[in-house]
Amino acid sequence: MLKHWTLIAVSAIALAGCDVVRVPGGDHQNEPRPVIPDGAPGPAPPTVPVTDPYGVGEEPVQIPVNNPDPVDETTGSRDDETSEETPPTDPAPDDVAPVEDEVPADPTDPVVVDPDPVIDDPDSAPIDAVDPGTDAPVEEPDGTDLVEAPSEPDPEPLPVKFEFFAPGDLLPGSGFGRADDTVYAPAMVFPIKSAPTYLNSQVYRPGGGVGGDQCDVSNYSMPWRDNFCETRTSNRTTPLCSLNKVHQGQDLRTGTATECLQMRSMTPSERGLHEAVATEDGIIQYIGSYSLQLRGADTGFVYHYVHLNMRRLQVTEMQTVKAGDVIGVVSNDFGGTPTTYHLHFEIKAPVEGEGIVHVPPYMSLVSAYERREGGIGKVVEDDTVEVASAPVIIDPSWLID
Numbered sequence: 226m227l228k229h230w231t232l233i234a235v236s237a238i239a240l241a242g243c244d245v246v247r248v249p250g251g252d253h254q255n256e257p258r259p260v261i262p263d264g265a266p267g268p269a270p271p272t273v274p275v276t277d278p279y280g281v282g283e284e285p286v287q288i289p290v291n292n293p294d295p296v297d298e299t300t301g302s303r304d305d306e307t308s309e310e311t312p313p314t315d316p317a318p319d320d321v322a323p324v325e326d327e328v329p330a331d332p333t334d335p336v337v338v339d340p341d342p343v344i345d346d347p348d349s350a351p352i353d354a355v356d357p358g359t360d361a362p363v364e365e366p367d368g369t370d371l372v373e374a375p376s377e378p379d380p381e382p383l384p385v386k387f388e389f390f391a392p393g394d395l396l397p398g399s400g401f402g403r404a405d406d407t408v409y410a411p412a413m414v415f416p417i418k419s420a421p422t423y424l425n426s427q428v429y430r431p432g433g434g435v436g437g438d439q440c441d442v443s444n445y446s447m448p449w450r451d452n453f454c455e456t457r458t459s460n461r462t463t464p465l466c467s468l469n470k471v472h473q474g475q476d477l478r479t480g481t482a483t484e485c486l487q488m489r490s491m492t493p494s495e496r497g498l499h500e501a502v503a504t505e506d507g508i509i510q511y512i513g514s515y516s517l518q519l520r521g522a523d524t525g526f527v528y529h530y531v532h533l534n535m536r537r538l539q540v541t542e543m544q545t546v547k548a549g550d551v552i553g554v555v556s557n558d559f560g561g562t563p564t565t566y567h568l569h570f571e572i573k574a575p576v577e578g579e580g581i582v583h584v585p586p587y588m589s590l591v592s593a594y595e596r597r598e599g600g601i602g603k604v605v606e607d608d609t610v611e612v613a614s615a616p617v618i619i620d621p622s623w624l625i626d
Contacts, residue, residue: 386600389424389449392587394607399429400456401467408592409574409584410526413504414548415593416570417555420479420499424449424590427476427565439565440485444478448605451587452476463583465576473583474529474571475590479555488556488566497534497554501568503546504528504593512542515558519546524574527581531569532557 393404415422423445429452432439454465455472462469478485479499488496503519505526511518516531517538522545534556540546555568572586591602 384600385603386598387449387594388447388603388605389591390451390607391604392451392585393454394451395455396426396429396450396452399426399452400454400471402451402454403465403467403585405465405585406588407585408588409586410504410524410572410589411592412523413528413589413593414502415590415597416501416504416528416530416568417477417479418500418502418549418551421445421481422594423447423478424451424475424587425478426450426452426455427478427567427569428455432565440482440489442482445480445482445485449591449602451585453585453587464579465582465584474531474569475586477555477568477570477590478566479568485566493556493558494534494536496566497537497556499555500551501530501533501553501555503548503550503552505548507546509540509542509544509546509552512538512540515560517552519552527571527573529569529571529573531571532559532564532567534558 391404392406393402395402425444426433427439428434430444431437431441432444452472453475454463454467456468457470457472460470461473462471463473484498488498491497505519505521505523505528507519507521507528509517510520510527512535515533515535516529517533517540519528519530520526521528530552532555533553535553535558537556538553539550540552546552555566557564557566570586570590572584572589573581574584575581576584595601
C-alpha cells in the first residue's frame with residue numbers, strides 16, 4: 226500500500242511541473258516573443274490564437290493536476306477526510322516475508338568498502354594475519370610427501386688384473402732398491418703390445434746367474450718384482466740409486482713358460498714371438514748392435530729397448546713413430562753374451578737438481594699395464610716369494626746385463 230501512495234505522489238509532482246509547459250490558449254501566450262524580421266526564414270508569427278497547433282482536430286486536453294482535495298477553510302479539513310481512523314491493514318501471512326521499501330541509491334553517496342569481507346565459501350579456510358615485521362611461518366615438511374631422486378649407481382670396481390710388490394722391494398741379496406712410487410711417464414704406452422708380461426730379475430732368478438732353467442714356470446708368474454738398482458759389475462750408475470754399478474732399468478719377460486721353450490727351437494734370426502711397441506710419439510734416435518733408443522716428441526724422454534731381435538726390427542734410425550707402433554720383437558740379442566729371453570727397458574728423464582738421468586721405470590710400467598689391461602694392479606706383501614730352488618750363487622758373467 227505504501228508503495229502505491231509513493232508512486233501517486235511522484236506522478237503528482239511530475240504533472241505539477243507541466244505548469245511551465247506552454248499550452249495554446251493558456252495564460253503564457255501573452256508573454257513577449259522575439260520579433261522576427263521580414264524575410265527571415267520560417268512562417269510569420271500568428272496574429273490570432275492557435276487553437277489546434279498540432280492539427281489533430283480536437284480541443285486540447287486539459288491534464289488534471291493531482292492536487293490534494295480542497296481544504297475547507299472553516300473546518301481545516303478536506304472533503305474526503307472522516308473522523309474515523311484508517312482501518313488497519315490485514316497482517317501479512319506468516320509465510321510471506323515483509324518487503325522493505327527500496328530506496329534508490331544516491332550516486333553521490335560514498336561507497337564504503339568492508340576492509341574485512343567475509344567470503345561465504347565453506348571450502349575456503351581462514352587466512353591468519355601475518356605481522357609484516359616478522360617472517361612468515363614456514364611449514365616444515367614431514368617427509369611423507371618427499372620422493373627421493375634415484376641415486377647414481379656406484380661405478381663397478383675395476384678388476385684386479387695382476388699383482389706386484391712395492392717399488393724398491395728387490396730380491397734379498399740382489400741389491401738396494403729405491404722405494405719410489407713416482408710415475409715418471411704417466412701417459413706412456415706399455416712397451417709390450419699384447420702378450421702377458423712379468424716383471425722380475427733375470428740375474429737372480431732361475432736361468433740367470435743362480436743356475437736353473439729360464440723357462441721355469443716360476444719366472445712366468447705373479448707378482449711382479451722391481452729390479453732397478455740391482456747390483457751389477459759394469460760401471461753403470463744413476464744418482465737415484467744408493468750405490469754405483471747398478472742395473473739402470475727394468476727386466477720384462479713375455480708370454481708363457483711354454484712359449485719360452487718354443488723360442489729355443491728358433492734360429493737366432495727368427496727368434497721372437499711377442500711384439501714391442503713405441504711408448505709415445507717420437508723418433509728413433511739411435512740403433513746399436515743389440516738396442517735402440519726412442520726419444521719422445523712430447524716429453525723429450527729417452528726410452529731404451531735392449532735385447533730385441535735386431536734382424537727383425539720394424540724401424541730405422543731417425544724414423545718417426547707413433548705411440549703403439551711396432552718396432553720389433555722380444556728376443557735375447559746381446560752381442561754374443563748369453564742372456565735370457567726378455568726386454569730390458571730404461572727411461573731417462575730430467576730430474577730437478579740431477580739433470581737427465583735414469584729414473585725408476587717400475588711404477589710407470591705398472592700404470593701403463595693397468596691401462597692396457599683395463600684393470601688394476603694389487604700391491605702384495607713380500608712374504609710368499611721363492612727366489613729360486615738353487616743356492617744364490619751368481620755367475621759374474623751375468624752381472625754385466
